[in-house]
Amino acid sequence: MTRRAAVSGLGAMAATLAAPAFARSTAPDRPEGSVTASGVVFEDRSGAGRRQIGDPGLPGVAVSNGRDVVRTDESGRYRLAVTDGDTVFVVKPSGYRVPLDATNLPRFSYIHRPDGTPTELGFRYPGLAPTGALPESLDFPLRRVDEPSAFDVLLFTDPQPASEAELAFVRDTALTSVLGTSAAFGMTMGDIVSDDLSLYPRYNRMIGRVGIPWWHVGGNHDLNFEAPDADLSRETFKRVYGAPYYAFEHGQALFLMLDNVRYLGIGTAAPGARGGRYEGRFGDRQLTFVENILRDWPKDRLVVIGMHIPLITDWAPADPANTTVDRDVLLALLAGRPSLSVAGHTHTTEHHYLGGDGTHHHHVLTAVSGSWWSGPYDRRGIACADSRDGTPNGYHVLSIDGAGYTTRFVAASEPDRAMRITLDSQYNARTPELARAYTVERLLGSPIPVEAVGSxxxxxxxxxxxxxxxxxxRLGGGRAAVPMLRKRQPDPFVTQVFARNADTKKLWVSAIPSSHVWVARLPSDLGTGTHRADVEVLDEYGRARHEAMIIEVTGA
Structure with missing residues (x-):
């Protein structure tokens, strides 16, 4: 009796990540003990999910084992070597869609874990059941769809609920705000939950109600902490979501969803800690996959890379747990291509321009959870969760048109605004004692005494x-507009918020220097009276935004 499987279900791969190298062999690998996976990628005209008479094979479609990439022949057939722990997955081509489950999760991969996750590891959250021998034919169904070259993508990172209550915060803020979206699909860049992997099913049911496909990669809070090393650290993620890294095409863009959280194992845990250490690293096998998939992608078409840990961060540029140590290898592979990478992890919002000529745009995204769902709580009982660099919690919209793109920040719980304007007029306003004693308007607004204007x-x-x-x-009274100075400093507003609400703030949260604060000293001759200040912004893409405030200056 033959065994045939059409992959509309799970899959993943967790090869041990090796140190990066520029000189890698990209030839197909045939490790000792490997077996051959073979099957057909077919157009599912029948809609049955399993190949029927009249469902033709699709030639030229990429299929991978997480390292090697092969193309299907004229009949849609492929062959790949796999070992225990590997994943076989199809790279969705433009103009097609993969199967979606009841929660709109894409199903495009098959895990080869013959004996399942080792039970002796005692994982708190279930890993993989035994898959047994490979199916005789491992098939991938695809459905033809219309995919225009201009489309939007919802970009989430770090929803990170630590409890059922915080998962409700995700539901009632970011998810509610995107209901009715016209975006083609969504992506979450890790820390889907905060260590409690039993929250995955409820999260998936919620995000499924948005009504669009939603792709995921894991974060450092999506690990099986009991794992001895990186190879077994994604077993629950793989059971729920499939491949931990993969690629797909949409319109005229290629998306690479990469896993750069390398778990160093439970043996590295500090005394009393539940989990071990990790670092930001792609590893040789994953970078070889990237090189192989890029080989056939046109050089003039956009490549979008999603990951959890930033390539580089303003907050901790030398910390291997907050940056990616082998980022230069990825950047070398992307050289000469239009490309954008997006990440999360640091709960900050940042833009970096990397590569030898600064053409690679790396965008660290605002966390959905902001300051890890820190208070105070609004009138609905939902944590305000302002990020520690002063950005409201929220998400981004990526708009793609051919090889061009823009991103746009959207606050999850506040009106659509691009900036916050405050007056820093009191030298001691940032001290916790004053912050607790006065409202933010008294400390960071007007009126201000005329003697304090020049400071x-x-x-x-x-x-x-x-x-x-x-x-x-631009100040009124015929004064010329003046450029404001970008200054790396904490946002005084969020400094005040955290100081006044220590009892509802997560213990580790504090205001940190922000990479997107601008400062201008008021002119000392701004006399008593009521004045208008207009702030004009040209953002990273040259788009204009404007906001204003009224400043009252009082006499002696």
Whole structure:
């Protein structure tokens, strides 16, 4: 009796990650003990999910084992070597869709774990059941769909609920705000939950109600902490979501969803800690996959890379747990191509321009959970969760048109605004004692005494600002507009919020220097009276935004 499987279910791969190298062999690998996976990629015209008479094979479709990439022949057939723990997955071509489950999760991969996750490891959250021998024919169904070259993508990172209550915060903020979206699909860049992997099913049911396909990669809070090494650290993720890294095409863009959280094993745990250490690293096998998949992708077409740990971060640029140590290898593979990479992890919002000529745009996304769902709580009982760099918690929308793109920040719980303007006029306003004693308006607004005008800074946090953003201040009375200075400093507003609400703030949360704050000193001759300050912004893409505030200056 033959065994045939059409993959509309799970899959993954967790090869031990080796140190990166520029000189890698990309020839197909045939490790000792490997077996051959073979099957057909077919157009599912019948809609049955399993190949029927009249469902033709599709030639030229990429299939991978997480390292090697092969193309189907004229009949849609492929062959790949796999070993225990590997995943076989199809790279969705443009103009097709993979099967979706009841929660709109894409199903495009098959896990080869013959004996299942080793039970002796005592995982708290279930891993993989034994898959047994490979099916005789491992088939992948695809359905033809219309995919225009211009489309939107919802970008989430770090929803990170630590409890059922915080999962309700995700539901009632970010998820509710995207209901009715016209985006083609969504992507979450890791920390889907905060260590409690039993929350996955409820999260998936919620995100499925958005009504669009939703792709995921794992974060450092999506690990099986009991694992001895990276190879077994994604067993629950693989059971629920499939391949831990993979690729798909949409329109005229290629998306690479990569796993750069390399778990160092439970043996590295500090005394009393539940989990071990990790570092940001792709590893040789995954980078070989990237090189192989890029080989056939046109050089003039856009490549979008999603990951959890940033390639580089303003907050901790030398910390291997907060940056990716082998990023230069990835950047070398992307050289000469239009490309964008997006990440999360640091709960900050940042823009970086990397590579030898600065053409690779790396965008660290705002966390859905902001400051890990820190308070205070709004009138609905939902944590306000302002990020520690002052950006409201939220998400981003990626708009693609051919090889061009823009991103746009959207606050999950606040009105659509691009910035926050405050007045920093009191030298001791940031001390916790004053923050607890006065409202934010008393400390960071007006009126201000005329004697303090010349020592008052007007501070603007451009929530999604970066090194290419330009900010100008214009005061009334015929004064010329002046450029504001980008200054790496904590946002005084969020400093006040955290100081006044220590009892509802997560213990590790504090305001940190922000990469998107601009400052201008008020002119000392701004006399008593009521004045208008207009702030004009040209963002990273040259789009104009404007906000204003009224400043009252009182006499002696």
């Amino acid at each position: 008052t800074d007007l501070v603007v946090n451009v929530f999604d600002g970066g090194p290419r953003t330009r900010v100008t201040l």
